[in-house]
Amino acid sequence: MSIDPSTIIIGLATAAGAFVQGTGAPPAITDPVTQTLESISASDVDQQVDDAITSLPEPMRAPAQQAVDDTAAAAADILSPHLPPGALSPPVPAPAPGVQSSEPPPSQPDPPAPVLLSSPPADGGDSPAAKGTVLPPVPAAFPRASVAPVGAIALFAPWLRKAGAICDGIKPATLAALYAAENGFRYGPTAPVSPTGARGPGQFMPETWSAYGKDADDDGTTNILGIADPVMASGNMLCDMFEQIGNWKRQGRVSGDTLDLTLAAYNAGAGAVLRSGGMPSGSPDYENQTKPYVAKIRSSEPSFAELLAPFIGLPLAGGAGSDVVEQAIRYLGLPYVWGGGGVEGPSGGGFDCSGLTSFAVHAATGLTLPRTSETQWTVGQEIPMDQARPGDLLFGNWQSGGPGHVAIYIGNGQMVHAPTTGDVVRIADVFPEMKARRIF
Known part of the structure; x- marks a missing residue:
């Protein structure tokens, strides 16, 4: 089976990104490199290849396409041992909530966080988090690099x-x-x-x-x-x-x-x-x-x-709550970054759980929330989970100081959240023992 040139470009970007982020170089070096890698457009490469083949005389097109495919496949074989595990696979779920707090304690400074171009594989399992929805993998039947975000x-x-x-x-x-x-x-x-x-x-x-x-x-x-x-x-x-x-x-x-x-x-x-x-x-x-x-x-x-399939149950737009949901799902697939994000948007390449809720609520309503899940729990009023509506905040991972995790309810028993280190912003089923709070 032939490999599209875009796959090789994505693999190279992933490998280069993993190398640069693993060097411990200062942000002045890693940030520009990361931005350059993230700007790579596989669709441009595909278009250039397609245009070049189309410009050839008809009898030469099929052999030229075969040569491209063979070269791409050979490159994939060479690159495969050197790519990070799962580099050409979609992100996978992280462990269930409660394993760790998904945001830094407010008294600690934000640590530097890597900009992940792919997520490492996990063991999976039957936990609610393991069943969560991330940016779905692009089905193989799609034309290469032709899918909208x-x-x-x-x-x-x-x-x-x-x-x-x-x-x-x-x-x-x-x-x-x-x-x-x-x-x-x-x-x-x-x-x-x-x-x-x-x-x-x-x-x-x-x-x-x-x-x-x-x-x-x-x-x-x-x-x-x-x-x-x-x-x-x-x-x-x-x-x-x-x-x-x-x-x-x-x-x-x-x-x-x-x-x-x-x-x-x-x-x-x-x-x-x-x-x-x-x-x-x-x-x-x-x-x-x-x-x-x-x-x-x-x-x-x-x-x-x-x-x-994962999105078909999302609420119809209308009202502040749905606006909050809309702001959050714009960032599906963005990496979790400990201490990342706030009212201005992602920082350090992503969001943590309360950074995502802070951004979505502020962008939709102008309301500025406290920065952590523990302090966001103090805003608004608690409501029964069965009365939650889109845009309400959901809290879980309860600890002695309060909730260690916060998410946004989207309806139909689902939420959008930034789960934990190594994961990405995703849609997931509401975790057991979560509590809901209406903040506007």
């Missing part, structure tokens, strides 16, 4: 879930694969606009947006550049097309897989499906754009279903 996908997940329940024919994974193909989950004022004027993560043209764009999250605006409004518009549009194409099939006017034709209609228009009597064909645009577009979405659906 998982933190961004997590923000879309609640609305993908809602839009994927409008009708039976359109599932959350279908919408996710479509949004990856359309605009890579890029949203907000800086989201790219297509050459034809399509805008936002759903790439809506003005006339289509005027028909389907609605204020889905009740924030008083209909925002084509946002998350909620475009995703719900896409869900409604796809469901309308799915029903229409189903009717045309029953009338014998078109033939083919209903979902394939629906996706083709989203790309080329329902009229193109009807005129072709099925999958649009004949026009160069249909052959070179619409058909590959449909194939790309359908082939990545199973992988997106796997990737979305």
Whole structure:
């Protein structure tokens, strides 16, 4: 099985990062190196390789691709013994809470913390922490280095879930694969606009947006550049097309897989499906754009279903509590750093548990919490766990001085937190014996 060039680049960055961080060199040396390593884009390497191969005459492309694959595989064999354990694997869970406090005592200075480019393997187990969700590994079926940041996908997940329940024919994974193909989950004022004027993560043209764009999250605006409004518009549009194409099939006017034709209609228009009597064909645009577009979405659906599974229960945006959750899940996969983070964001390359809660609460509400889990326990009022709602703080790892751990409740018995040394910001099931506190 061939190895993608991006895998080698990631492996080299991981190995170099582990070496630099293990030298004990001062931050003046290690910080710039780390920043450079973190800026490496495997997707750029892949694109350069792909562009070079595409520029070759047709008979030379397959041998060139094989040469790249063979070289990458050989490099992987050479590098493998020298990479840190698990360097090309996703981070894994840490031991259960209670083994150690997940933040430094307030009386001690913050120690220097390594910037981890990968997490060491652990023994796993059946503890709640061992069952927690980290940045999910990118499923192998994805095209190399083509996946949007998982933190961004997590923000879309609640609305993908809602839009994927409008009708039976359109599932959350279908919408996710479509949004990856359309605009890579890029949203907000800086989201790219297509050459034809399509805008936002759903790439809506003005006339289509005027028909389907609605204020889905009740924030008083209909925002084509946002998350909620475009995703719900896409869900409604796809469901309308799915029903229409189903009717045309029953009338014998078109033939083919209903979902394939629906996706083709989203790309080329329902009229193109009807005129072709099925999958649009004949026009160069249909052959070179619409058909590959449909194939790309359908082939990545199973992988997106796997990737979305940990996030599909996240609460829908709305209110301060959900804003706190949204701020925290932006940093899924960021390393745990003892004493790291605060109201300004991560520091030293990451967060500890109370650094994450301090940041998320301040970013969402402007409220400045005390810095440690013990002192955050003094803010607000305790509530029964069965009354916890998204944005409430959860406390655990109880010791003589109070709680040694704090997390943010996200709903459905899950929380987002920075667990402990060697781990990363992740979603996990709420630990037993945790207590909830409402702070706003």
